[in-house]
Amino acid sequence: MQNVSLRPITVEDATSVQLYASDARLAATCNVPYPYPSNGGQVFVERCIHARESRQRFPHAILLDGQFVGVIGLNLPDFTNLTAEVDYWLAVPFWGQGIMTQAVGLVAGVAFKELGFCRLFSGCWSKNPASCRVLEKNGFTEISSIVNDGHFGQKFAGETIRRFTLSYDEWQRHMTTA
Ligand SMILES: CC(C)(COP(=O)(O)OP(=O)(O)OC[C@H]1O[C@@H](n2cnc3c(N)ncnc32)[C@H](O)[C@@H]1OP(=O)(O)O)[C@@H](O)C(=O)NCCC(=O)NCCS
Numbered sequence: 001m002q003n004v005s006l007r008p009i010t011v012e013d014a015t016s017v018q019l020y021a022s023d024a025r026l027a028a029t030c031n032v033p034y035p036y037p038s039n040g041g042q043v044f045v046e047r048c049i050h051a052r053e054s055r056q057r058f059p060h061a062i063l064l065d066g067q068f069v070g071v072i073g074l075n076l077p078d079f080t081n082l083t084a085e086v087d088y089w090l091a092v093p094f095w096g097q098g099i100m101t102q103a104v105g106l107v108a109g110v111a112f113k114e115l116g117f118c119r120l121f122s123g124c125w126s127k128n129p130a131s132c133r134v135l136e137k138n139g140f141t142e143i144s145s146i147v148n149d150g151h152f153g154q155k156f157a158g159e160t161i162r163r164f165t166l167s168y169d170e171w172q173r174h175m176t177t178a
Pocket of ligand 1: 025026029030088089090091094095096097098099100101102123124125128129130131133134137
């Protein structure tokens, strides 16, 4: 197991976000823009801090041995139905080490135990099987496969998105069997 932890995004993360989010390989499978704007890191962290303060989103920095390596968010919170959407990206040098699998497990704990959500949703492009696998390894179940008509962003319009969900009960069962 890697030494992975989460914490809220801070202004100090702007330089790392700028560095890692500028990589075209990252933009190929997630909604990070490419080319990445020269002030993108600064704008991103400021928006994250505001979003957390106003409870519009709960973005976290992913840390490996205390160093920033990526972002994972609990987005689109629905405080009536107690649901949220999990989105994430990991800096390219850290792919394939089990880090996002751990980060998704940690953010599920935050969602269910700290924030009181009852169900999480997430989705990944069918051309991104590693991301789907990360969800499956955390107990998520696939619920649908949808052609993106633009609802999930114009960048990947026309591509297929696989939708997954995880309830609090499913998460607890997964934790006891994992
Ligand atoms: C996709 C991403 C989140 C994966 O993170 P990661 O830390 O490298 O993932 P992990 O190492 O925890 O697990 C990856 C799993 O996918 C598997 N995998 C990798 N490539 C695969 C492929 N082409 N087909 C099937 N499975 C694959 C790995 O073997 C591993 O599963 P295993 O442990 O059962 O062997 C990361 O590459 C990333 O952030 N990419 C760019 C942004 C992005 O795609 N974000 C998600 C948007 S939906």
